[in-house]
Amino acid sequence: MHQGFQVSSRSTPEQYGHTPLGKQLRRRKSIEAMANDAANNAGLGSLKRSLGVTQLVMISVGATLGTGILVILGSAVPVAGPAIWIAFVLAGITALLSAVSYAEMAGMVPVSGSSYSYSYATLGEGMAWICGWCLVLEYAVSAAAVAVGAGAYVNQTLEIFGLALPQALAAGPGDGGIINLSALIVVILATLLLVRGARESALANTAMVIVKIAILIFFVVVAFTAFNAGNFAPLLPMGAAGVTGAASMVFFSYIGFDAASTAGEEAKNPQKDLPRAIMIAMVLVTTIYVLVAVAAIGAREWDWFANSEAALVQIVSEITGQKWMVLAFALASVIAIVSVVLTTLYGQTRILLSMGRDGLIPRFFAKVSPKTHTPVIGTYVTGGAVAIAASLIPLGQLAEATSIGTLFAFSLVGVSVMYLRKTQPDTPRTFRVPLYPATPILGIAACLFLMFNLAGITWVVFGIWMAVGAGIYLGFGRRNSRLGALDAKAYEAELNL
Template structure:
């Protein structure tokens, strides 16, 4: 049972004891413990797998109309911000290698209520990300069916609810979530192995796209480079931040990683480097091969570009098939990430006990997998993809900001902690990370913030009606009071 390190100034800000968190993560396997089975390569592939997917296979159709060819600058800016944050994640995740990512870190540094709200932001982030990626997968799956068999799933069954009433459900997206659910029910080790295979395939497919797209490169397509100037480059930031979810996804597996002090930093750095390089070269090849005007509203964009460049269907078919495999892995990891957030919150009493249960045979929180899959499947079934990107970005930015702040706080409050990786330059990097995240957050539309605000109001209602009184820290305080009588 975890207790506050010091008597908290306010019950809402009581903190978990880091030493007890670490001891619990190393505890005997049981109904509330996960098992360390993943190495550096598998964890790095988790990060790459959760990041390279819908982001590059679909997001160009959303960002190029805003930024023009200067979308490459946007990718670079987001990559720099992600790199700064990755350094912060490397220190914190290697210091506190437990499930729950930013939720668990903030519980040790900021207190219970802030951590709880971060947890709800992460639940929204991973849930909406899973829905967005599965919707993007459905588009490529439909394109692949059309190319190979000459058939398409009717729009009414593959587009979700549309404003004109023509859409009913996105059936392919629901099927994908169901497949991810079945794989995750088999356990984390099997899921990580399957993901690693899919990631290698997707990187090969993207490399093929770059090579073929460059054969149709026209310098005129890069002019004008930034048609909307700085405002256009900034407007593309939220959708691209959606694609860097993988940094946080690595840390959700902190309790299932071998030798986390070394494994997590290596996996985080490797994932960010691979992702940023691939994003830049794919974006360069895409905007060089196709004029800006064609990107807007373009489904299965990379496949369409290759069809135009080569004049034959086979390369496009390969890209569509690669996207189907690629985006499967993204959805798999986002579902996985949310189950581990729920697990951590359930173990802390923030959610009902069912969320902390681990299946004895698969060593996986199977009830979480079923709950998360149902939640994501409903979103994917009815919500169009363009409504989902910004919601994910807010959750990602919240996690990035909290992790960066936690580095600064724990440097002051717990300098004695053993750190597998230690940031250079003192607080400079986390401060730059926080400033960058706040700038990125300022570019997100007001309507999205209103949606998140309503979500957090619901979270507060649940907190004061249930979570505050069922928190393990509340139980500890009551036990202390009883013992003192």
Template sequence: MSSDGPRAPADQPRSAISTLLRRRSIEDVAAQHTELKRRLTTLHLTALGVGGTVGTGIFFVLAEAAPMAGPGVVLSFMLAAVTAGLTALCYAEMASIAPVSGSSYSYAYLALGEFAAHLVGWFLILEYGVSSAAVAVGWSEYLNNLVIGVTGHAIPAALLSAPAGGGIVNLPAVVLVAMCGVLLIRGVRESAVVNAVMVGIKVAVLIFFVCVAVTGFTVDHFHNFFAHGWSGVGAAASIIFFSYIGLDAVSTAGDEAKDPKKSMPRALIYSLVIVTLVYLLVSLSAIGAQKYQMFAGQKAGLSQILANLTGASWPAIILSAGAVISVFSVTLVCMFGQTRIFFTMGQDGLMPKVFTAVSKRTGTPVKSTVIVSAFVALLAGLLPIDVLFEATSIGALSAFTSVALGVIVLRVRRPDLARGFTVPGYPVTPVLAIVACLYLLSGLSAVTWIAFVSWMALAVIVYFAYGRRHSTLNADAPPTPSPRVE
């Protein structure tokens, strides 16, 4: 048993502070039994990372970011990419140490303690649950654009926007979430195969966009590059980071990966390289094809660029069709990640046991998937996309910061651990990752911060009202809870 053992002896009750700081041992985590099946290869995991990332924002985020930064939005993408790259290296090391489900939540439990892990779990609800809703809202814009291109008629406005936008409910977004929930219930391998196909379609569609957009590339569009100064570039990068949400979805599949100590770090690095190349090509060609002022308020922006550039409807229809098909995978992957995080938190006693119930027939957490689907559908149907963007970014950046900090803590506390991958340039790399995340966090609006503080206050209440008493690290708790099979 390591010095990070799971519980104090019954005759040595922990103080309140030590309870908050208690950690799970890596040896116990590795030995923990799970009913989830190891079916995912490096290819599946890479597709999971690319599928959960490409589409989270690149199809929609330019409408928010380009007016903020001007042509310098290209640098905003690069700044977000550097931040994502630094944190991906940290994720890769942590995944090679503890290849389990739960992503940064699990890593925080190993390195930073139970209370911090609980808070990180709530960060991840913002990252995965809210991003699923945001992507579903953006998907509905492309669906409407496709319907207009094919039929000449739009979806009724009342059924295409949240009440804040003058509508009743965003029905297409709700339907998308329901379809993803059904697929996730059917099984992880089926979901992974569908996702892999959609990733191929998605990348092909974006390459098609680049090929058409460069025909109208105008260098003059990059004039006055820092139109709103470096502060505009930084603020846009804070929102653009939304486009990298889902990269860490690979780390939520640790219990379902084959040879996870090798396949997970590889998949994280492969995903980052593919995503960054695609984003830089799309952002450069988009700014080259259209003045940055025209992005403001655009719906289904990439399709609109092609329609304006070519004067024909068919390129926009192709891109909208590709987006409608492929962005499906983003919602799918983000919802997958959310259910696995709840699953792991439930196993640890910090969430109710309903989240650990696994169907005997499908091998998936059906009840958890239904609950997550209902939560995401509610957000997607009722909230506007800009609110969802920033809420997702603040959750993801906070979680990414915790992973980089965890790398440093475990290097100090447990230098003996076997690491299948080590962060190059330690300790500079994780420190830079933390600094980069904090910089992007500083660019988010005051309203977002107020909402975030309120969200974390709720997390604290839940921990002291439920999680602390039900934690499996309590002296009288069973040592290794097994998921319920139903």
């Protein structure tokens, strides 16, 4: 018997050479087999354990903090009204319910695949592929969406000096331009930094996260100098439905808290540090989001946000009237966006590494450079694809499509926790979901609720995305899965007994 895979005494060659689709979709990869694969990366070069808990926290914060506040606030406030802060709380609670499940799974399965690997160990190859395909939507597409938002802040900065990018270079074809040059440059810079090494990327990200926290605190202080409590009345002009709809939209701003879980093979002490990093990041991000949302509404009436793509920098400009402050804030906002792009691209390349190692996508995604200890080829391919998407596709379509894939992946993590609690109750856990089983059940229900609050067109896009993924799996992944190859070897070994 091959470690991690079971072979019955009644096995036949057909089971391994031509495994029925239903059986193949249900095949699971054991946690032990994942750990063994991670140790040698299937002979494709190894990652280096160089990240401590602080750097892991900064990866999650870097991938999360700033996205919704800096980019999406202008489109979410008109949906929820002054209750936008409640929408952030609801989205934060939903993310927290998933975060505790991530924390438990990250401690048990400390590999680079995040929820893709968790699903492979519990729900089988089929659901693992679906989850991995959703994570491509989460990480790569969210990196592109955030990079698109950088253009608005670059233009806001240039306007201080009476300048502006030509429309042809300020937006993609869907927004009346030809190419979003700012977004393209941001993604290229992040890609080049990632190639240099995980430790170098983490250090750069830590510096950028400190900058983004500082500018958001600065915004809160400035906004509260013009605070008007009357801006919160009426609190629910769009009703409760507006709040839940906005919560589904701003959930995009919590995407990335799970980024630390993709560093399972580069963390110095993954079993202890990954759960801690995820929980610390969630509490920090939610607190700052709610503070900024309250401060923004207090400074401006909610209908003011309808015509603002870079709302925070405009508020700073109108309140202070100081060009140097606006310039500093706008430049720092761009740095904050670069941090999000950097860390989400990092997470994406590590998930693709795990999928490539398993044979479900081309194996060059899993090849690690012996010099930099990074998946260089996979990083360049991923960065190139994200750069093209960021420079040509509008933000709104990207953001909403990302949310639905992320919510689905998060729900699978809750299912994975419940599966392992039932099948491996005595396995040591460095973090345990509190109030089990209520917490993962509520987390799954909250994710499904927010999914069903998204627009119909988002479901159509998601359906098309899943259909494309199914085609790739059936055409490539099913035939090249290493799990299937290992099954075949196990069968041959059994015949020789």
